[in-house]
Amino acid sequence: xxxxxxxxxxxxxxxxxxxELVRNAAAAGLDVVALTDHDTVRGHAEAAAALPEGLTLVTxxxxxxxxxxxxxxMLAYLFDPDEPEFVRERELVRDDxxxxxxxxxRKLQELGVPVTWEQVARIAGDGSVxxxxxxxxxxxxxxxxTVSDAFTPDWLGDGGRAYAGKHxxxxxxxxxxxxxxxxxxxxxxxxxxxxxRTVPEARIAELAAAGLDxxxxxxxxxxxxxRTRLRALARELGLLTTGSxxxxxxxxxxxLGTYTTDPxxxxxxxxxxxxxxxxxxAGGPASA
Numbered sequence: 001x002x003x004x005x006x007x008x009x010x011x012x013x014x015x016x017x018x019x020e021l022v023r024n025a026a027a028a029g030l031d032v033v034a035l036t037d038h039d040t041v042r043g044h045a046e047a048a049a050a051l052p053e054g055l056t057l058v059t060x061x062x063x064x065x066x067x068x069x070x071x072x073x074m075l076a077y078l079f080d081p082d083e084p085e086f087v088r089e090r091e092l093v094r095d096d097x098x099x100x101x102x103x104x105x106r107k108l109q110e111l112g113v114p115v116t117w118e119q120v121a122r123i124a125g126d127g128s129v130x131x132x133x134x135x136x137x138x139x140x141x142x143x144x145x146t147v148s149d150a151f152t153p154d155w156l157g158d159g160g161r162a163y164a165g166k167h168x169x170x171x172x173x174x175x176x177x178x179x180x181x182x183x184x185x186x187x188x189x190x191x192x193x194x195x196x197r198t199v200p201e202a203r204i205a206e207l208a209a210a211g212l213d214x215x216x217x218x219x220x221x222x223x224x225x226x227r228t229r230l231r232a233l234a235r236e237l238g239l240l241t242t243g244s245x246x247x248x249x250x251x252x253x254x255x256l257g258t259y260t261t262d263p264x265x266x267x268x269x270x271x272x273x274x275x276x277x278x279x280x281x282a283g284g285p286a287s288a
């Protein structure tokens with residue numbers, strides 16, 4: 001089985017609609033794909049309705065968190081999307097995205113960049129607006145060559161010249177909320193140093209003690225020595241290890257299925273989850 005547990009659609013900052021994403025996942029030879037848009041579950045219904053035969057959908061979300069001034073993302077899988085407290089927290093994060101993006105536009109304008117809110121809003125479309133949409137505007141204007149090049153201290157990286165904060169969850173609260181909704185929590189790209197400061201391993205150990213299920217190891221932002229170190233940390237802490245593309249469509253160069261999750265790990269994730277079940281396409285397997 002080929003399993004990709006981290007992808008994005010136009011419901012947040014990807015360029016494929018949810019329906020296009022699952023069709024592209026099937027075309028890429030995937031057996032399982034997780035839709036994990038930022039702080040929203042809005043794309044799940046469309047993805048499930050368009051699910052091709054033989055492909056299984058894992059519903060999820062990527063939660064915006066911050067601890068000790070360091071931003072991090074928490075992947076939540078197979079939770080009850082209607083659990084009231086979790087719904088309220090996701091709405092708080094989403095509602096702060098527009099003023100945050102507008103603040104970044106103002107800071108860029110002060111730096112002499114001719115970006116406008118109208119441009120960013122056009123790029124975001126119906127999606128949950130975020131830094132990648134502002135970054136795409138910078139690419140359109142020729143300020144940076146790629147979206148990834150905008151996530152630096154010079155521009156939109158944490159603490160960067162045009163960075164603006166938003167409401168973010170404490171990761172311990174995020175784990176509690178995910179668990180209370182019957183879900184599974186995995187720390188996304190925990191050692192992606194090119195994005196800025198990362199969470200120390202001692203803090204990851206505390207998160208593991210608080211119920212963190214796993215860490216994302218095989219990811220485009222982790223080199224091989226980093227993956228080796230993270231696998232050792234996961235063994236020490238009793239954490240699951242996942243792999244995924246973090247696919248954003250044409251907004252990033254990585255393709256669906258570039259990195260994948262071991263079927264045994266996927267099976268354990270489905271066994272731990274009680275809030276929702278994987279959605280099989282017609283004739284597709286429900287779990288590993």
